[in-house]
Amino acid sequence: MINKSYKKLLEGKSIIRELSEYATARGKEIGYENVFDYSLGNPSVPCPDGYTDAVVDMYNQENPMTIHGYSPSLGIEDVRAAVAKSLSKRFDIAYEAKHIFMAIGAAGALAHAFRLVTEPGDEIIVFAPFFPEYKEYIGRTGAIMKVVPPQTKDFQINFEAFEATINEKTMAVLINSPNNPSGIVYSQETIKRLAQVLEEKQKEYGHEIFIISDEPYREIVFDGKDCPYPAKYYDNTLTCYSFSKSLSLPGERIGYVAVNPKAVDADILAVIMGQISRGIGHNCPASTSQLAVSKVLDETSDLSVYETNMNLLYDALVDMGFEVVRPGGTFYIFPKALEEDANAFCKKALEYDLILVPADNFGCPGYFRMAYCIDTEKVKRSIPVFQRFVKEVYSK
Structure with missing residues (x-):
């Protein structure tokens, strides 16, 4: 049937x-x-030309088994190390290769992050407006998506509604900044206040509450400003990233989950995500894509x-x-x-x-x-x- x-x-x-x-x-x-x-x-x-050049060079010079063979479940070690080094330099957070899990785009990153921190029946809070596919991404894990209504005057977080929504079943809060569909970037003040609320609620409920930060648009910001990096403000943060927008590579389906080194069980969370892959078949991103993006991590x-x-x-x-x-x-x-x-x-x-x-x-x-x-x-x-x-x- x-x-x-x-x-x-x-x-x-x-x-x-x-x-x-x-x-x-x-x-x-x-x-x-x-x-x-x-x-x-x-x-x-x-x-960027650098990505295309990296692919061409690999196909001309590398051992075919290197670029066409299965990648390890957690991603190619050298690529994970390169991603960690780039993030550490950029955001002053001590990432290591063990904190990076390579994924099939941001969707693959989210699929692993949701399952990592929830059991069926647990709740994940999402702020409206949100990317519609979140409903299926979350619902198919057995977790329950709870929606906080929008604050339409500026589309920052509606904290009054958020604090009325969060409860002891909340295991994660999903944020997306810069945001699809509003285009809004959460301010530093918003991120700090969110972190403060979650710190208090973790103590109150006696369990971790993770921020899952969906960041495929991180590099597309206007007016010469930067987008605040949530992991700098909250230890239990899982950063889900895709190179689809920054490098214009949506068809290559390559991204990662970066585990904040200060998160609970940080040193084994990528390994657990490797085990999650066994259950959802969403594993082993393309070797070519991993190797090529590792050459242009700081480009857009x-x-x-x-x-x-x-x-x-x-x-x-x-x-x-x-x-x-x-x-x-x-x-x-x-x-x-x-x-x-x-x-x-x-x-x-x-x-x-x-x-x-x-x-x-x-x-x-x-x-x-x-x-x-x-x-x-x-x-x-x-x-x-x-x-x-x-x-x-x-x-x-």
Whole structure:
């Protein structure tokens, strides 16, 4: 018999993927250059030459067994050591290879982190707005996802609601900064206050509560600022990272979990994640990807286009009368729709070939997400279309 719970998922297809597929089909009708597709968060800039050069050099010079053989369950030792060295230098935390677990992208990192610190029935707290796939990532572990409602004035953590949600069943708090979908970067003040609350609750409940920090957008920050690194402020932190956005390598599916060396049982947590892999088959990331990223750990793609696009859209949206919090990073912007039902709003936008994602599945009804990882020229061409849509449909 086919698993009924997975079969049922066919009834609730990802709205992001659904809209992306619509945009592709519409593009075949009118030319994709005429479809203003803000649906999918797929990087729009090439990876650095250094990554490509590293791959080419390996294929020309390395022993084929090195690049095509299975990697160890925890990742290639030299790669883990290189990641630890880079993080230690950057964030002044004494990571060693034993604290690094190489994973198949951020999704693989999260899959291991959730299972590492929870048993079925335990709770993981998530802050809205959140990446919709968290529901399945967490739910399929047997843990329960508890959602803290958003603080829409700035999309920092709603601490009053958080403290009403946390309880003795809470084993982890999942944060995502810079945030998909809001683009907001949690402030140092927010991270410090979160750490303080969790320290108090650990003592009150008599067990550890981990921060699982989902950080694929860590390098995409604006206005010359840095994104606070949660592990610097809280010992029991698991940092889940992907090179998909920083190096524009989503198809390579490579990332890691970095265990704070001061965390409880820090020296064996990566080893335990290796055992978790045995149960979920989410193990042994591609050797080529691991070896190549280890050569460019301190590089990024040219990410400046995302800030350019953000500024263009933010200014235009404000001018059109939208309520929108200015993003501090990522390649997403998160305006409030011009009517209560964001689904209806986004459906009307389709008539203008504007592909926008309603945010109900992100835990924030009434808002919509725009992924502006597209050519700047196309962003510029979309603005008059957006203005016409708003004027004709909403008389603004």
